[in-house]
Amino acid sequence: MSSDFEAYEQDFGTLTAEITNKIGRIPKLGGEEKTQLVLNVDKQLEEVRELMEQMDLEVRELPIQSRGMYQSRLKSYKGEMEKLEKDFKRSRIAYSDEVRNELLGEDAGSSESQPKGQGCF
Template identity: 40%
Template sequence: MVTLFDNYEQQYSVLTADITAQIGSLAASNTKDRRQLISNIEKHVEEAQELLEQMDLEVREIEAPKKTRCRTKLDCYRAELKRLTLEYIKARSIKQGSLGYDSTDPDDNFDPRISNDQKQRLLDNTEKLERSGNKLEESYKILVETEQTGTQILQNLGEQRETIQRSRNRLRETDEELSRASRILNAMIMRSLQQKLVLLIVGACMFIALCLGIYLGFKN
């Protein structure tokens, strides 16, 4: 199955092949073609840098088994683009006069300051790309650590929830035991009251019988 990362790889391969071919043609080109080649190379280098940034973002969405391989490829692509950038700077700095040309175009004689500025700009772009990649890598590590911390917190909360649930169940069982004990105690109290009432009735009956016996004894 072709992934988005694979599509970016194909586009990157086409761009770097074009850059390599144009760098090879740069030193032997005339003034007009040289300016066009320079414009095309710089445009393609910027597009390649954007593709590497997209590939770096896409790597984060790839599953672990394939992620390491894609990360290694991405590092190789960055090194390759840096090498091509340096080759372009070297080819750009070669003057046409050293190749046997007699140019009458004032733009053909490069001002060292302009060449150095452009060289520095390309180097800055390459370094910026590397810094962006490093920042994205650090952000990804922080994201992974945050995700692990969140997972650990969720596990702890789950364990605490189970502990609370068990405590609640024990409290419910204790409450049921107390309810049963309360019912038993109430039944014992009722039986005790009933026994006392029976004793009172028996005592009253015996008192009445005694009184009645004494009365009848005196009457006779």
């Protein structure tokens, strides 16, 4: 196994732990601090994608008989990455809903605030 792959794995673990922590903090923050954290997480997710591309290249360079185990590990990392992206998307949606409610008022975005039978045309 290449030491490069192992270094990429360590970087992957560190980055994904940081991202997970930040995703959990997004809903608890407000204003500019929240916006900056969202941008930071987006940047770190891109770094993770690049790391995974590098790991994929490393695995492809291994002898065929050695690839199986590392391909399984890489597949697991891809699954973890997909979960992080979904969690981040959910936190961004919650963030967007919160911002909209702050701008428009709590019930402005709710369809319950309109009388039944009357909608926007």
